[in-house]
Amino acid sequence: MTSDAIPIGHEHVPPGPPAEATPSFARIVLRRTFASWRARVGAAWIGLMAFAAVFAPFLASSHPLAMKIDGRWSSPLLQHLTAADVILLIAAFTALALLCVPVAMSRRMMLFGGVLLILIPTAYLTIRPPATVVYERYREWEAAGRIERAFYAPIPYSPSDRLRDQPQASLRAPDRRHLLGTEVHGADVLSRMIHAARIALAIGLIATGIAVVLGVIIGGLMGYYSGTVDILGMRLIEIFEAIPTLFLLLAFVAFFPRNLYIMMAIIGLTSWTGNARFIRAEFLRLRKQDFVQAAIAAGLPLRSVLFRHMLPNGITPVLISASFGVASAILYESTLSFLGLGLVDEPSWGQLLNQALGVGGTFTWWIALYPGLAIFLTVFAYNLVGESLRDALDPKLSGIQ
Amino acid sequence: MIDYIIRRLLLMVPTLVGITAVVFFVMAYSPGGVGATLISRDAELRPAERRALEEYYNRRYGLNLPRPLQYLRWLGRVSPVGPKSAHEGFPRGLAFGLKAPDLGESMSRHRPVGAMILEALPVTLLLNLITIPIIYSVSIYLGIHAARHRGKLQDVGSGTVLLGLWSIPSIWAGVMLIGFFASREYLKLFPTTGLHDVRAESMLFLPSFGPEGFQRGWLLDTLYHLVLPVICLTYGGFAFLAKLSRGAVLEALMADYVRTARAKGLSEKAVLYNHVLRNSLLPLITVAAHLLPGLIAGAVVVETIFGIPGMGKLTIDAINARDREVVLATTLVAGVLSLIGILIADVCYAIADPRVSYDK
Numbered sequence: 069m070t071s072d073a074i075p076i077g078h079e080h081v082p083p084g085p086p087a088e089a090t091p092s093f094a095r096i097v098l099r100r101t102f103a104s105w106r107a108r109v110g111a112a113w114i115g116l117m118a119f120a121a122v123f124a125p126f127l128a129s130s131h132p133l134a135m136k137i138d139g140r141w142s143s144p145l146l147q148h149l150t151a152a153d154v155i156l157l158i159a160a161f162t163a164l165a166l167l168c169v170p171v172a173m174s175r176r177m178m179l180f181g182g183v184l185l186i187l188i189p190t191a192y193l194t195i196r197p198p199a200t201v202v203y204e205r206y207r208e209w210e211a212a213g214r215i216e217r218a219f220y221a222p223i224p225y226s227p228s229d230r231l232r233d234q235p236q237a238s239l240r241a242p243d244r245r246h247l248l249g250t251e252v253h254g255a256d257v258l259s260r261m262i263h264a265a266r267i268a269l270a271i272g273l274i275a276t277g278i279a280v281v282l283g284v285i286i287g288g289l290m291g292y293y294s295g296t297v298d299i300l301g302m303r304l305i306e307i308f309e310a311i312p313t314l315f316l317l318l319a320f321v322a323f324f325p326r327n328l329y330i331m332m333a334i335i336g337l338t339s340w341t342g343n344a345r346f347i348r349a350e351f352l353r354l355r356k357q358d359f360v361q362a363a364i365a366a367g368l369p370l371r372s373v374l375f376r377h378m379l380p381n382g383i384t385p386v387l388i389s390a391s392f393g394v395a396s397a398i399l400y401e402s403t404l405s406f407l408g409l410g411l412v413d414e415p416s417w418g419q420l421l422n423q424a425l426g427v428g429g430t431f432t433w434w435i436a437l438y439p440g441l442a443i444f445l446t447v448f449a450y451n452l453v454g455e456s457l458r459d460a461l462d463p464k465l466s467g468i469q
Numbered sequence: 470m471i472d473y474i475i476r477r478l479l480l481m482v483p484t485l486v487g488i489t490a491v492v493f494f495v496m497a498y499s500p501g502g503v504g505a506t507l508i509s510r511d512a513e514l515r516p517a518e519r520r521a522l523e524e525y526y527n528r529r530y531g532l533n534l535p536r537p538l539q540y541l542r543w544l545g546r547v548s549p550v551g552p553k554s555a556h557e558g559f560p561r562g563l564a565f566g567l568k569a570p571d572l573g574e575s576m577s578r579h580r581p582v583g584a585m586i587l588e589a590l591p592v593t594l595l596l597n598l599i600t601i602p603i604i605y606s607v608s609i610y611l612g613i614h615a616a617r618h619r620g621k622l623q624d625v626g627s628g629t630v631l632l633g634l635w636s637i638p639s640i641w642a643g644v645m646l647i648g649f650f651a652s653r654e655y656l657k658l659f660p661t662t663g664l665h666d667v668r669a670e671s672m673l674f675l676p677s678f679g680p681e682g683f684q685r686g687w688l689l690d691t692l693y694h695l696v697l698p699v700i701c702l703t704y705g706g707f708a709f710l711a712k713l714s715r716g717a718v719l720e721a722l723m724a725d726y727v728r729t730a731r732a733k734g735l736s737e738k739a740v741l742y743n744h745v746l747r748n749s750l751l752p753l754i755t756v757a758a759h760l761l762p763g764l765i766a767g768a769v770v771v772e773t774i775f776g777i778p779g780m781g782k783l784t785i786d787a788i789n790a791r792d793r794e795v796v797l798a799t800t801l802v803a804g805v806l807s808l809i810g811i812l813i814a815d816v817c818y819a820i821a822d823p824r825v826s827y828d829k
Contacts, residue, residue: 106629307487310804314769315784319492319796322788323499399638403770406640407785424644429661431648440641448636455632 094173100460101453110452113445121266122160125153128223128259130203135218137209144206145221148198151191156266158187203229223247225256227263227415242434249434252423257435260415261442267416268446271332271401272394278336279397280390283343284383288374290344291351291382298348305341313338317400321409328411331404335397342393343386350382384461391454395447402443417443474816481808488804489797490540496793497536530576530793543797546571572798577790582798585783590802592664592779593768599699601760604706609753611707612714613741619719628712635708639701643774646697659697662776666690698775702768706760713756717749724748754817757810 091099101107120127131144162183166176203226209215225246230253231237237254240246248257290301308316320334354360355378363377402418404410410419417439424436527533531542545551553568560566572582611631615624648654651661660666665687676686685693721727722745730740769781776782780799787795 303484303487306484307491310484310807311488311491311800312769312803312807315800315803316492316495318769318785318788319495319800323496323791325500395636402638403640407770407773418640421640421644425647425652429653431652431654433648436641436644436648440638440645443638444636444641447638448633451632451636452629455628 097460101456104456106452107456110449113449117265120262121269122156124263128262129221130226130229132218132220136216150197151195155191204233223259225259227260230254248438264415264417268398272398274332275335275397276390276393279340280343282340284347287344287347291348308341326412335400342389346385354378388458395450477812485804492800493540573794575795577792582794589780589783600702603703608707608710609714611711613718615715616718631708631711634704639770643701660694664694664777698771701771717752721745721749751822755814757814
């Protein structure tokens with residue numbers, strides 16, 4: 069039975085001839101997934117959102133990219149970059165560069181992790197943007213004629229620029245200055261939406277990552293040991309499944325401080341059960357197979373048996389559910405923000421949507437339409453990718469074609 | 470079968486204890502705990518009054534006890550078996566036995582929690598009772614349709630459209646529906662909030678023609694208020710169930726008995742609806758159970774947007790007010806409901822498919 073043990077993720081590079089003759093399983097699946105236009109459309113939208121998330125400060129900011137004031141050039145935008153902005157930028161470029169370098173996937177992951185490990189503390193320690201930001205001053209300087217030349221981002225409004233210097237800034241309908249209008253406090257809707265892409269994508273990816281790791285560990289132990297561990301684990305899964313996730317999330321979020329990382333952890337903590345079920349089923353199937361027995365007989369440590377030998381053969385259903393998991397994590401975040409339980413001063417699609425229905429039955433269509441559309445398209449994109457991945461991995465379908 | 474049901478009912482007890490324990494300890498170990506928020510709400514108290522209030526809460530809810538003990542106290546109150554005052558419950562003479570569970574009193578509204586739940590639960594159940602049949606009938610029809618035209622445009626197209634519907638966040642759908650169909654700016658076709666008209670109390674139950682012309686009546690008025698919320702709850706369910714019924718119908722269409730039925734010269738309709746449909750319903754039954762908790766959670770959002778006083782709104786309000794008793798009670802009720810839903814589905818499964826047996 070070892071013949072169907074196709075390792076993915078870990079490439080056991082043979083010392084002899086290059087493995088070009090037979091493409092790896094992961095490569096076949098990827099090719100089959102992106103053969104359908106649905107997956108391509110979905111991936112394109114996700115790519116666009118990722119671009120918006122990484123380059124948000126350069127796409128929408130009240131700070132001029134470069135300006136000549138009193139005869140001297142300066143770049144307020146670069147000065148106001150936060151540690152998170154810099155980390156995102158460098159991480160994105162590192163990831164792109166690593167994808168171009170021909171090394172094994174596991175090596176790439178390790179390199180990327182190492183870069184992040186050095187990058188995050190140094191960025192937080194060294195980068196200190198000015199604590200108080202007065203957006204109005206650029207417009208005042210402009211009006212006073214102090215600025216000789218200035219280059220602005222494509223959308224010259226920061227997400228928290230409430231336009232305090234302008235009368236009736238709040239709830240302005242879309243026009244040429246504010247392409248998607250302004251929200252209740254006067255901030256530009258498009259700018260807030262671009263910056264909100266960050267939270268949506270970060271929550272989706274990290275919460276799902278936590279859910280996958282938890283599900284793999286708990287489900288893996290259940291499937292490997294079966295018996296008592298399995299029964300106890302199933303009760304745990306039942307408990308978490310019988311509480312509606314949204315209830316638990318609401319309870320967690322309402323009772324604990326509002327924080328992006330806590331929110332990610334909570335969404336992850338409440339949505340691991342499906343992954344655990346899949347891994348458990350796969351491991352129950354795998355544990356008696358020859359290659360696993362051989363690994364145990366060789367005296368390998370449990371960690372190695374579970375994650376090196378069994379996991380690559382049982383991970384595929386989790387890959388599919390992770391793709392849908394990202395979509396549902398984004399939905400949860402926007403629902404929480406919509407209900408007023410999201411982050412306090414961070415732009416979020418759900419929180420924008422919440423402002424569409426005002427007190428007294430007023431309805432602001434541009435605040436309802438665009439952020440909602442952003443949530444919908446992102447969730448739809450992840451679902452499309454997940455659906456194509458499922459079709460590509462479905463053994464029944466591949467037998468027919 | 471009876472054995473099986475009893476065993477499953479008993480197995481529910483540890484699960485329910487686990488569910489409430491998770492929620493209880495989340496609340497108990499949150500910064501500030503439950504008591505602090507209760508007291509901070511009345512901020513303008515004099516120190517003596519504050520101490521008196523604190524003492525009252527501590528005595529009433531045991532907030533100064535160690536947290537595990539608080540949880541055990543709560544369990545003792547809601548448990549239907551345990552110490553009780555004699556002459557109440559069963560058996561009458563003894564101080565130990567069956568009793569009515571006491572869900573406590575709401576900390577923010579100072580009303581018995583049991584009564585609050587009895588008001589809210591029927592509303593949520595009504596929403597679900599309208600929603601589930603609609604989801605099922607539409608998605609079974611769509612699933613059969615897709616399976617018959619497998620691989621053609623109808624199949625792929627309906628799959629993508631349904632996936633799109635599934636991806637529409639219900640918060641967006643709710644806001645857009647209210648905005649365009651119920652607000653003053655656009656079409657004012659439907660009411661924006663609530664479950665009844667202001668005059669609902671004085672309405673007849675059924676619609677009638679009186680001297681003032683057509684009267685909607687209580688029933689139609691309620692349904693009229695439920696149109697938008699039900700749309701909001703249903704559209705997302707189609708994708709999942711339609712995909713499932715498509716798969717089941719496809720599998721059944723390839724079975725030998727279908728070939729036999731066709732060979733007998735039965736019409737395609739008879740083959741589909743008498744032979745294929747009945748055999749492909751099985752997976753749909755099991756899924757019903759897992760749909761229920763999702764719908765209760767979905768009701769949270771829909772009830773909040775449309776201002777419907779159901780379980781979801783009760784829970785959200787309680788969570789926002791940090792009302793420990795109500796949050797625990799709604800969690801318990803939601804847990805019981807979903808576990809019973811799963812049990813009913815398993816029993817239905819055995820009834821529908823004679824091959825499935827739970828008896829050893």
